[in-house]
Amino acid sequence: MKIPSKYIENAVDQIASLPGIGKRTALRLVLQLLSRSKEEIEDFSNSFTLMKENVKHCSTCGNVTDMEVCGICRNPGRDKSIICVVEDIRDILAIEATETYKGVYHVLGGIISPMDGIGPNDLNITSLINRSSTGSVKEIIFALSATMEGDTTNFFLYRKLKGFNIPISTLSRGVSIGSELQYADEITLSRSLLNRQPFEV
């Protein structure tokens, strides 16, 4: 694919640098951008520089925010004694959408993944230990991905936190609601058999 303009080529390379976007898709998106007005393109470009300049990470939990402390940590209605440990702010959005959690969060900023070169020192683990050491925390919930990396991180965190004698829980694993049993994988199915719950009416 030989693009006849080095400026378009550069814009395509920038869009294609985003995860999961190939060169062909990037060209389609860039040509759509090119058809917009100068002002629209300036608004598009400025949105990213403005974001980088203004978005901060909450000094308590690591969530993104426009202030010093995020809206969840500032909310007096949230229970500060329960901390839910997540990988990424998208997990906060997902949990908030359930409207069933009233505690606060702690964003690790990733999970331990030696394959991607991410070790414990690249994550916000020290601040979690500091929060847990104050004596005001009554429960810590691990809400990481149900993957090998998530389990490794859970285990690492458990070893760091067990000294504080705070109850630690993880999200329950099992068959997804609405899914058919025959399509559940073996590990999930065997786990949900082992962790079977009393039937409630």
Next chain:
Amino acid sequence: MKIPSKYIENAVDQIASLPGIGKRTALRLVLQLLSRSKEEIEDFSNSFTLMKENVKHCSTCGNVTDMEVCGICRNPGRDKSIICVVEDIRDILAIEATETYKGVYHVLGGIISPMDGIGPNDLNITSLINRSSTGSVKEIIFALSATMEGDTTNFFLYRKLKGFNIPISTLSRGVSIGSELQYADEITLSRSLLNRQPFEV
């Protein structure tokens, strides 16, 4: 989905304004951007404003170019008497990739599509008529999409151009090379039967 920063929300809206990108994907891309350095984000943003400022449309054929006239129209090795009419510069890239066409192009900038509010006046048709009226053109090839809109545009162009007595051709329609006959749709198959070609060894 309630994003806890209006700057991130704005960036997500901008990315989600691109065709085929939803809010969820946009958030994933924006968070990846946010994790980059200030300089990287500036390079990202500037690529679009620089493109808008510098990319021109070739005064002859409408192709994108950094100069006044595009590389294909400037190339003395290209046959200026054959014009291939395409919808969009991506079609030029596709035809150029075949390395079998030595003529020049004319980019319409779209096809007639009443459903999308695109009429003949929104396309570069006048300049095609001007090019065809010079007497130096020996063949015009319609290389538009094999869709209802493409056929409508072909017919409209044909009526505008037939007065010049220039041979007009369209791309051949038929069964794609490498595809199995049983999966070809009925219209394609009946067309490729009607337009059957002498067998060549």
